[in-house]
Amino acid sequence: MTDFVALLSSLASAGVEFIIVGGVAAAAHGSPRTTQDVDVVYERSAANLNRLELALRPFSPYLRGAPPGLPFKLNAATLAAGLNFTLTTSLGWIDLLGEIAGAGNYRNLYPHSKPIQAFGVSCRVIDLDTLIAAKRAAGRPKDFEAIAELELIRQRKLPE
Amino acid sequence: MNSIDEIIEIYKRDVDVTLIDEALRRTVEERLQALQDFEKFREELRKATSGQ
Numbered sequence: 001m002t003d004f005v006a007l008l009s010s011l012a013s014a015g016v017e018f019i020i021v022g023g024v025a026a027a028a029h030g031s032p033r034t035t036q037d038v039d040v041v042y043e044r045s046a047a048n049l050n051r052l053e054l055a056l057r058p059f060s061p062y063l064r065g066a067p068p069g070l071p072f073k074l075n076a077a078t079l080a081a082g083l084n085f086t087l088t089t090s091l092g093w094i095d096l097l098g099e100i101a102g103a104g105n106y107r108n109l110y111p112h113s114k115p116i117q118a119f120g121v122s123c124r125v126i127d128l129d130t131l132i133a134a135k136r137a138a139g140r141p142k143d144f145e146a147i148a149e150l151e152l153i154r155q156r157k158l159p160e
Numbered sequence: 161m162n163s164i165d166e167i168i169e170i171y172k173r174d175v176d177v178t179l180i181d182e183a184l185r186r187t188v189e190e191r192l193q194a195l196q197d198f199e200k201f202r203e204e205l206r207k208a209t210s211g212q
Contacts, residue, residue: 024195030183
């Protein structure tokens, strides 16, 4: 089971710069669709990679779907050497994304995100238009139904 | 309109907008709480059926 709140809280309390994307972002915008993981786009400065390592270290991050026993250690060096990581932790599943199709990296995405506050956690979430654009850019058939739903949310929500 | 747009328009016909309207009436925190609650429910179901 993924504890969405605990994962986001651990990142936020460590000062990690990240933006929520994917299914949790869709839920924040009003999608009734469920998800089993947290997807975040993270900023890739050395300082932020260190913060990310410290935030997740207590929760035994490991490559999701990989056989046990691999010499994998999530630290700043590992993060710097890669880009996107699909992880399992003792708090559940989290995907750390250096960039996403249609929206780019953290710096590209930041102007297209907005702050949210929930459960005492302050963080940023991709805005609805950019979430739709990213899912369209990904072009995955599994996203078509979610895109339809998100576009209906855009039509039906009141102006903020 | 390209083919992806056409497919998405077809999907829109079957979206239950009452669920969307209900979610839009909630705060962001309430929406995320609903997601968390469902995840807990799914896990309970998984545990309950894993021995069968």
